[in-house]
Amino acid sequence: MNRNLGSEIDQLKLEMNKLQKLVGSYLGEASKKAFVMDDLTPDKEQNEGNIYYSGQYRNGHIKYKWDAKEQPIRGLLNLDGEKMAKILSALGNKQRLDILRSVIKGPVAGTELVEKLNMGTTGQLYHHIKALMGADLLVQEERGGSYSLPSHRVLPVLLLLAASSELADTTTYMDMADAREHPDLYLGAAGQAYDPHLLIWALLENTILEHQVGSCTEVHIFFHNERSLTVADNGRGIPITVLSNRERPHLQTVMTDIGQASLSAPYYAAGGEKGISVAIVNALSYQLAVEIRREGTIYRQDYKQGIPQSGIIKVGVTEESGTSITLEPDPDLFLTGFDIEALQKRAIEIQGAYPNLAIHILR
Template identity: 55%
Template sequence: MSRDYGAELDAVKAGLSELQQLVRQWVQANPGKASPQTDVAETGMTVSAQLQERPGEAGGIFYSGQYRGEKWGYRWEPRERRVSELLGLDGDKVAKVLSALGHKQRLDILRSVLTEPLTGAELVERLNMGTTGQLYHHIKALLGANLLVQEERGGRYSLPGHRALPLLLLLSAASDLLDTSDYMELAEARSNAGAYLGAASEEYDPHLLLLAVVDNTILEHKAGSCTEANIFLHGDGSITVADDGRGIPVQALPGTDTPGVQAVLTRIVQRSDGASFFAPGGEKGISISVVNALSEKLTVGIRREGKSFRQDYKHGIPQTGLITIGTTKETGTSVTFLPDPDIFRASFSPARLSGLADEISAAYPGLAVRFYNEAE
């Protein structure tokens, strides 16, 4: 069946017009809460408002939308929820709702039936659940919460129409919070540093972090893309490893706006090839994301694709976006980090750093590693 794109566009325009009118009415009904420069007509759907500090007035959330699945579609009129109302929701009930949805297979079921109605057998096959018993355990909970309906006994399951928008809004909010899971892993690494460093807390060796960073340079060298690396010890106790490799990728990951370098520096995963750097006695490999987590601050600089990029971190958490700072014909990565003094009691030893640089150069004759003590 052919689609009527003109009708769909008209529906979208109508929805936007209604939402714009709602915003305009709110601005007119709440004088003084919007910036004098705000002009709904000029800014379209982007409204810049400066709320005055008045007790009990925290603002509002405006939303609308439409969805077209394979079997049906929805369009929702513009709505508003006051922030004070949202913050005053019953915490126990909200927790129960989120708990009911906080299961991967239940979310998979809801997302599947949102696209089209499906029978139990079709859900088992589509979601690779293996048995219908496993499916119906979750189906029962979703039916009880009125998040699913069944056409008839043994029939197909679908999502009630009035539940579609809340589910999509919940998924939209979750997409903006996905990076928090990475940050929780970073915090866990900080609280469990011994699993990576393989020693008692009073004996944590900061040179292990340096070796983990240099390990990435060595991998670039083995791939034929890196011939030299420079190690700089700075006066504030931080250290820089700069190489002439390809540079960590900066393109956003598919389906996200997260730069590749940010994923590398915040997602704590063990390499599938078994090439992670392991400290003597360590249970887990030290990746560059672990170095980031165990550092008070870290700055990464990347040279690739004719540009220079930079991003700053604190305790593993990004403090800036990926910033373009200039152009260059060179390629490579530089990582500057300061081991967190709350975790590491010892400092870098210039003598040991010089020895490590010589050892690495001797082990890899095609990789020139030089050490510079800028603290002197």
């Protein structure tokens, strides 16, 4: 009896697709159930419930342990807004936070704090220490001894740090929103129609950097239409892995962290005060998709006005390496579209400076 291997493989694929759909459906329902809230009726308060928290902290011979506590949601939502803003503003000073983070590990002398925090003078340190002691956030041992955090303040400070960690990405996205509000800082020509080609020149600047380190020999610019382009190189591909001191993957940091100028090569437009990094390109694009070919895998992540619309997804396998970015400039900022002649002119200029870097424009 002869077996039809092709037919069997097709049937196997069909069964695997069914299984995958079933598993996906199950996980989707489970995910929904995990986050489903009871329907609210007019008889129910919308701010009912409590927040529960407890914990312990050990550092050498110091150990703190707190019994479980609870705070009613209604009370938290009804706190005096002005007072809360003052608290957050007072603790939002970097040097005060550095002091609190240092003394929470154990008593520290004033001279140690000055040296450790690079404050330069003791006067600068004591200005903040006086405020923290007045707020009962710092105590000092007798006779001018070391500083430490009162035990009853340790848990609230740790919870504040934990909450700040959970909200860390909001500052990144606020920076991106600010870039959209002030595009002239990057694009120049304030009050005029901005040139969308500047975004492409910024992407090409990074392919040139890859070429200079010997990792990129070819770039393809795919002209989809006047509002959409793809710049694809055969460089190393942006790393995917999580940075040692960050929770976000390296790729997402490159694409969203405007403050990390060293993560990409900025392009400086005429009249622009700041360089256009890859993160700025992302912030000023209505839609952007980045595809990474690296270490045998193809990864993809989608953005809208700089905000991730998905996680980093594995979409295939490959023997190639490189980065492809497809973007659509924000029509609210860029009134005109791409011009293929301008792209060709720029390609000739780059190839004149870097003859071993081939640039292909395809439509």
